[in-house]
Amino acid sequence: LSALAELRPDDIRAVSADVWSAYLEGHAAEDCPDPTCPETLTPLAAPVAPSAEVVRAAVDILGPCRGVVVLELEPATAHAAAVRMLGDEPAELTDVDDAVGELVNMVGGNLKSLLPQSCSLGLPVVVRGGGSAPEARELCRVDFAWQGHPLRVMVWGHPAPVPPEPKEARP
Amino acid sequence: MKILIVDDSRVMRQIVVRTLRQAGYAGHDLVEASNGREGLEAVTTHQPNLVLSDWNMPEMTGIDLLQALRAGGQAVPFGFVTSEGSPDMVTRAEQAGAMFVITKPFTPESFRDALEPVLG
Numbered sequence: 001l002s003a004l005a006e007l008r009p010d011d012i013r014a015v016s017a018d019v020w021s022a023y024l025e026g027h028a029a030e031d032c033p034d035p036t037c038p039e040t041l042t043p044l045a046a047p048v049a050p051s052a053e054v055v056r057a058a059v060d061i062l063g064p065c066r067g068v069v070v071l072e073l074e075p076a077t078a079h080a081a082a083v084r085m086l087g088d089e090p091a092e093l094t095d096v097d098d099a100v101g102e103l104v105n106m107v108g109g110n111l112k113s114l115l116p117q118s119c120s121l122g123l124p125v126v127v128r129g130g131g132s133a134p135e136a137r138e139l140c141r142v143d144f145a146w147q148g149h150p151l152r153v154m155v156w157g158h159p160a161p162v163p164p165e166p167k168e169a170r171p
Numbered sequence: 172m173k174i175l176i177v178d179d180s181r182v183m184r185q186i187v188v189r190t191l192r193q194a195g196y197a198g199h200d201l202v203e204a205s206n207g208r209e210g211l212e213a214v215t216t217h218q219p220n221l222v223l224s225d226w227n228m229p230e231m232t233g234i235d236l237l238q239a240l241r242a243g244g245q246a247v248p249f250g251f252v253t254s255e256g257s258p259d260m261v262t263r264a265e266q267a268g269a270m271f272v273i274t275k276p277f278t279p280e281s282f283r284d285a286l287e288p289v290l291g
Contacts, residue, residue: 022276023186085182087189099182105227106275109254118259121227123179 003115004067004157005139012142012153013043015110019103020146024084044143048150051075053129055096057104060122065115066158068136069108071100073151075128080147097126107153172290173200175219177210177236178252179228183275187223187252193279196290207231211239214247221289223273226253226260237267248289252277 020041055078057071073081075096082091082099091099101124109121136156143152174191178184184203191199202217204210208231210224222240224233231239237249249269253260256274264272271285 019276022278082182086185089185095182098180102180102183105180106254109256109275112255113257118257121255123227123229 003065003117004061004155006116007111007114007140007155009140009142011111011114012107012140012155015107015114016142016144016153017041018110019106023103024081024146038146038148040146042145044145044150047141047143047152048145055100055126055128057097057100057124057126059101059104059108059124061108061112061115061119062122063119064117065112065119067139068156068158069104069111070154070156071104071107071151072154073100074149077146077149077151101126111155172221173202173217173219175202175204175210175213175217175222177204177207177213177222177224177228177233179205179225181205183225190277190279190282194282194286195279196282196286199290207233207236207239210236214240214245219247221286222247222249223252224249226251226255226264234263234267237264237269241268250285250289 025039025041051074053075054072055075058068061067061069078096078100079091081103082096083089085099086095105124112119112121136158139155139157141152141154143150176184176187178187188201202213202219204213206228210222211231214222224236226233233251233253240247240249250271250273251264251269252273252275254275256272261272270289273281273285
């Protein structure tokens with residue numbers, strides 16, 4: 001597997017905390033310094049089963065460290081994130097997809113920067129309803145709570161491409 | 172002064188506008204474009220004093236936009252606002268003529284530090 005396998009839960013925690021702190025926690029977290037404040041992105045010790053209607057935002061990491069960074073959250077949480085990122089303005093469905101795409105883009109971009117190899121980032125894709133990624137396997141995951149709702153950030157790795165077997169020389 | 176903001180995310184353009192205000196640049200005229208191609212047209216149309224551009228965008232990336240501007244003789248000050256902050260990408264940006272790279276997530280302070288030499 002690629003260098004993505006070197007990423008650790010602490011990397012996901014640190015990068016996600018930076019993003020949430022910049023755009024999603026806001027003054028509400030400052031007014032509520034308790035580490036269990038619902039406005040603070042809080043890592044959970046035990047994984048929480050995802051909602052059936054999960055919103056999944058994913059961004060590909062391309063090049064030698066081939067894989068996917070994935071953010072999964074419930075529709076209401078995704079909507080709350082979009083409203084907060086828009087400065088507490090109403091968010092349409094397209095804004096929600098845009099906002100969660102930007103979140104995974106920032107988390108993915110900053111995780112990519114931790115990798116030893118030079119890789120590039122794809123464009124974020126947002127789907128509703130979940131499903132599994134073909135040929136991908138989970139390398140690392142952190143479950144969080146924000147505003148009392150679960151969300152998770154994962155790194156999926158694609159197996160390195162298998163080189164084609166050499167063709168037998170024709171007689 | 173006129174600032175062109177190029178990003179395919181409307182939400183991020185809004186955050187950039189808000190951060191410019193928080194950084195003390197509220198009085199400037201702001202123009203938006205949603206990809207590099209639109210950004211190229213907007214530079215011709217609006218003649219901005221500064222371009223703030225994302226890197227990864229559909230249609231035309233930020234680095235392609237910068238290279239197209241410089242190839243066309245446009246010397247407008249240009250900075251990236253991107254989640255791609257790795258050292259090799261910063262080097263690539265600077266070699267193409269970017270004045271700075273602001274990494275997402277950013278703060279009003281990081282905007283002030285980068286924009287002060289351009290906007291004063």
